[in-house]
Amino acid sequence: xxxxxxxxxxxLTELLASWDQPAYRARQVWEWLYTHKVSDPxxxxxxxxxxxxxxxxxxxxxVLEPVTVRHSRDGSTTKALFRLQDGQLIESVxxxxxxxxxxxxxxxxxGCAMGCVFCATGQMGFARxxxxxxxxxxxxxxxxxxxxxxxxxxxxxxxxxxxxxxxxDATLEAIHRLNAxxxxxxxxxxxx
Ligand code: SF4
Numbered sequence: 001x002x003x004x005x006x007x008x009x010x011x012l013t014e015l016l017a018s019w020d021q022p023a024y025r026a027r028q029v030w031e032w033l034y035t036h037k038v039s040d041p042x043x044x045x046x047x048x049x050x051x052x053x054x055x056x057x058x059x060x061x062x063v064l065e066p067v068t069v070r071h072s073r074d075g076s077t078t079k080a081l082f083r084l085q086d087g088q089l090i091e092s093v094x095x096x097x098x099x100x101x102x103x104x105x106x107x108x109x110x111g112c113a114m115g116c117v118f119c120a121t122g123q124m125g126f127a128r129x130x131x132x133x134x135x136x137x138x139x140x141x142x143x144x145x146x147x148x149x150x151x152x153x154x155x156x157x158x159x160x161x162x163x164x165x166x167x168x169d170a171t172l173e174a175i176h177r178l179n180a181x182x183x184x185x186x187x188x189x190x191x192x
Contacts, residue, residue: 002059004033005140006133008177019054033061037144062137080141084110084134088127090161092138094145102146103155106138108171109162121161129167135174 007015013026025047032044039062041047041055064082067089071078078094088110095103112119113126138160143153156178158164164171 003063003131003133003137004029004055004059005062005137005177006131008173016051019051021051025051029055034140037140037147039144062140063134064137064141066141078142078145080138082138082141084130086128090130090134090138092142092160094142100151101154102142102151103157104139104142104153105157105159106135107160107162108135108158108164108167108174112162113166114163129170130162132170132173132177135170136177139178 002015004012009026009030012030013023016026016029017023028046029044032038032047036043038044041052041059041061044052044055047055063085065084067081067083069078069080076096080092080094082090082092084090090107090110092107093105095105097103107130109129110127111124112121114122115125116122135158139153139156146153158171
């Protein structure tokens with residue numbers, strides 16, 4: 001199945017065109033993914049039922065399975081452990097600040113090949129690169145939670161598991177996706 005978070009807007013347009021859908025449908029779906037951050041095609045209320053059913057049958061709205069979600073005692077930090085489809089585990093962290101900003105620290109690899117001696121991930125060794133969709137979806141996951149609480153993700157840092165530049169192509173694609181055109185960016189700043 002196609003993970004919709006693995007597709008650029010152009011690729012989504014191509015997919016829907018191959019289903020005989022007009023180009024504006026891709027923009028509608030994109031908006032449901034990144035602006036509304038829905039996790040179920042049935043919530044895409046301006047799409048025809050037949051298209052929602054096909055999306056449900058042939059695509060996935062993300063692949064991250066939360067294994068544990070832990071909150072710090074003061075509630076400012078949330079640490080999530082996700083299982084990927086092949087069983088690999090990755091960690092993502094959301095940090096809230098007193099001035100109302102929220103920063104998501106997301107992973108770009110399962111494990112890491114750099115072997116920094118001070119780092120637990122480095123001692124685990126390298127498992128694999130994450131896809132652009134797997135990187136993007138971590139930010140979407142936190143942004144969805146914040147949005148449901150009337151808040152907004154302000155920053156994304158690529159300082160979770162992995163060395164982003166070792167997974168250059170997928171990381172760059174994810175950054176482009178997170179800075180998507182038409183003002184649908186999830187967060188105002190991305191850094192490493
Ligand atoms: S995750 Fe970062 S700190 Fe840890 S081993 Fe990799 S590059 Fe080093």
